[in-house]
Amino acid sequence: MFGLALRTLRFRAGGFAAAFLSMFLGASILMTFGSMYDTAVLGGASGTGQETMVTMASVVGGWGLLLVVFAVASTLTLSVRQRAEEIALLKSVGATPRQLRRMIVGEAAVLAMAAVACAVMPAALAGRGLLELLISTGQVNADVSYVFGPLAVPMGLVITFVAATGAALLAVRRTARMRVTESIADAATDQGRMSKKRIAGAVLFLLLGLDLAIVTATAMRNEGSDAMSTAGQASIYAAIGMALLGPIMIRRVVAVLAGTVERLGGVTGYLAVCNLRRRTGQLAGALTPIVLFTAIATGTLYMQSTENAALEAAGLAKSVEQKNIETLNLVVIGMIVVFAAIMLVNTLLAATTYRGREFGQQRLAGSTRRQVLGMVALEGAVLTVTGVLLGTVAALFTILPYASVRLGSALPEGSPVVYAGVTALAVVLTLGTALGAARRAVRSPAVAAVTV
């Protein structure tokens, strides 16, 4: 079965691109920040400089890690789901659930190793850049030398490996246990019925987010900008919880918007609604990065602008430490937002490209290309609305307690233009990617699209 895993990887390299990319980016981020710890301990740093780097490494140790694990897991789940048919086929020729597990988990393991190996160089370079940034802003002494390795590499390797194989194991378990005929039917339609475990996970993350929000508003009330550490994490936990509830939320939003979408889109709207209802599971995969992107970008940007307003109101100039925190925030957030944006494009590209056959079938039934693209656009619009909505709610877990602590107000400081910008970017990324991928998928003749 491991041999089959390797052969499959080679044969369907394209299908694994999304999972590989998320592991590669995840491992790069993990190792970049891991090298801050290496440098702090072994690079001859001391005092506040050392502290800054340790903080930086552990901040990412907290939620960056969680995010990476979650992103790797969700792309891998998507790729296993997309292969439900192939898995069903293998089962029908006699593969046992155990053999299937070994195959899928074996693939994930190979991918993870390859992704980490590819990530070493970029991470080493990014870590060096980060150190130079810290030195040039005077937060770390210029004589500190860069160290990459002792912690960074094992951390990147272990976390990526465990996340990938763990997610593969979870994803394949459901498929592998089903009867052959069931899983063939399941491959055709997937209404995204949510398991109890998934709902429990969602509730857990939402409660964690809520807990951090409450801690921010109570225990951290007099800690000034230190409240950022708890407030910042709150929206990330909440976003993961919201993303886990994706299928339910999509159905809710569809129930509300179905009439409008069908009126607006005619038959394309009708098809979009059918797909959103019947293939909720597949579409929910693309929802996750939209939620994360919106939540993290909105949450952190408004937290920072609230912080700036609080300092201004107090008539204080920023201390070195506060500047540190701002740099840290912007760099970390910059990386994580870029990560989420790439995940968004990556996931949506994989999900849409996979639908080539379905688009072909639809065209054979009489759809023009324009009608297919119209349907994809409407689906994308509903996904964006849902994702931005959930992401915004998650961002409030950060913004509201922080505003209450720093400004004593229920509302954050900051320009609405920032929110408009984040939303616009989510819309552009989602629709741009989905339509771009769909346009490419419908370029080939319909007959060719259904025979491959």
Place this chain on the structure above:
Amino acid sequence: MFRRKAEERTGSPEALRLESVRRVYGAEGNQVNALDGVSLSLPKGSFTAVMGPSGSGKSTFLHCAAGLDQPTGGRVFVDGEELAGRNEAALTKFRRERIGFVFQQFNLLPALTVMQNVTLPLKLAGRKADPEQARAVLARVGLGERLHHRPSELSGGQQQRVAIARALVTRPSVLFGDEPTGALDTRSARDVLALLQEAVRMYGQTVVMVTHDPVAASYADSVLFLADGRIVGRMTAPTAEAVAERMTHLSDEIIPAVA
């Protein structure tokens, strides 16, 4: 571009006409002549089977005739109207008005129910999807009770009957089938063939069906034999035995050419 007037179009006694149609696959150097100058004319209300060895160009012939593929040369007329010179959207619109196509692998949309699959072509054409009309067609193919099932909940034979209902619901001038019984058991195959025959006999539609099964071919009024991209023979009022006999000779002729 030359187009016939509407009255002439509907008055055309020809359902399908091909004039020296060629289709070449592949780049310069290793080209394959999948269709090598095929000309024919099929009258309205005829039922034609197309037979030939694997790789003889049967699918290519159907795709070119149905506007799913563009011939490298020659002309195709459906219902008296030439297919060439239309862009993809115009061709799609023409296809959904005049042409039905049934595939070996059904190609139903998995997310839609039986009823939704059948009404889809009407909806896509912006016509009012009359549920009664769709129900009537589904009743005709014996699936009046399965309206709200999904394709994955049906047997192969049932799925193919849905596909036929979907192809018939727009009342196309020509219905093409590419080995429509190829994935079915004998009994389901017979049901499907009877439906195609009924479309011709009772509703005056035109059916062109690719098959490799002499029994299936015997349901047609005439059989065309293809080999190496050319029409090499024709048989009217075919019987399964005569077709089988003719096919063995066809492969006799082909094998030396291949070897």
